[in-house]
Amino acid sequence: MQTPNFSIEFYPPKTVDGTEKLRVVRHKLSELHPKYFSVTFGAGGSTQGGTLSTVLEILAAGEDAAPHLSCVGGSRESIRAILAEFKSHGIKRLVALRGDLPSGYGASGEFRYASELVEFIRAETGDAFHIEVAAYPEVHPQARSPQDDLQNFARKVRAGANSAITQYFYNADAYFQFLDETRKIGLDVPVIPGIMPITNCTQLMRFSDMCGAEIPRWVRLKLASYGDDTASIKAFGLDVVTQLCQRLLAGGAPGLHFYSMNQAQATTALWQRLV
Numbered sequence: 268m269q270t271p272n273f274s275i276e277f278y279p280p281k282t283v284d285g286t287e288k289l290r291v292v293r294h295k296l297s298e299l300h301p302k303y304f305s306v307t308f309g310a311g312g313s314t315q316g317g318t319l320s321t322v323l324e325i326l327a328a329g330e331d332a333a334p335h336l337s338c339v340g341g342s343r344e345s346i347r348a349i350l351a352e353f354k355s356h357g358i359k360r361l362v363a364l365r366g367d368l369p370s371g372y373g374a375s376g377e378f379r380y381a382s383e384l385v386e387f388i389r390a391e392t393g394d395a396f397h398i399e400v401a402a403y404p405e406v407h408p409q410a411r412s413p414q415d416d417l418q419n420f421a422r423k424v425r426a427g428a429n430s431a432i433t434q435y436f437y438n439a440d441a442y443f444q445f446l447d448e449t450r451k452i453g454l455d456v457p458v459i460p461g462i463m464p465i466t467n468c469t470q471l472m473r474f475s476d477m478c479g480a481e482i483p484r485w486v487r488l489k490l491a492s493y494g495d496d497t498a499s500i501k502a503f504g505l506d507v508v509t510q511l512c513q514r515l516l517a518g519g520a521p522g523l524h525f526y527s528m529n530q531a532q533a534t535t536a537l538w539q540r541l542v
Contacts, residue, residue: 279317337366465504
């Protein structure tokens with residue numbers, strides 16, 4: 268069995284203090300030797316500058332890094348310029364996404380879907396980048412149906428995506444079912460599960476309601492029963508997510524992508540149980 272690849276996601280800090288805190292977190296997580304770090308952007312690509320500066324700092328430290336690239340509000344000319352800048356800095360990997368429209372945002376730009384962005388990147392740059400795209404084992408919350416969502420994923424892969432990272436989930440069956448469905452329609456790119464550590468009950472519920480990730484009823488009830496007992500929430504969350512990761516890896520998942528939320532402790536604890 269091939270050794271799984273672990274990767275870790277950050278979001279770009281917005282303050283000097285946040286930048287320094289992330290520096291400390293990144294130093295701790297780099298000791299785990301992830302395959303690469305990825306760096307997100309804000310709604311409508313609003314923190315793309317911060318994304319690039321964070322990626323460049325990671326690269327300067329000798330680690331591999333992948334910026335997320337949104338097509339929301341972007342023109343072909345603006346995306347072309349961003350890709351040229353990525354290439355000039357030696358960036359070899361990126362995560363291509365449609366991105367979310369910020370509140371009150373009217374137009375979506377020249378690209379409607381991530382598949383169009385992937386197609387454009389390939390046409391402009393050939394094989395210069397390893398392109399990751401998003402996958403949704405529990406179905407994208409805006410998809411008209413599971414079948415439509417699967418076809419949307421297929422379009423991204425056929426446009427030239429090398430691999431995919433999933434939205435986080437806590438039901439391994441959803442992931443394996445999604446893989447089965449992709450194989451049936453002839454897709455064979457690696458699909459890496461996205462892993463969200465459980466450290467804060469309120470925050471997790473809010474995120475999950477926004478992105479459509481299901482929290483199993485028994486997990487919700489257990490978390491709610493701990494009230495403000497943070498230590499018990501973290502201990503229970505670590506057990507739940509460790510078991511999820513173990514099942515995914517045992518079932519053949521090619522790796523894991525950890526949503527760190529710019530924190531080191533939860534990801535490190537999970538990692539240490541898995542390696």
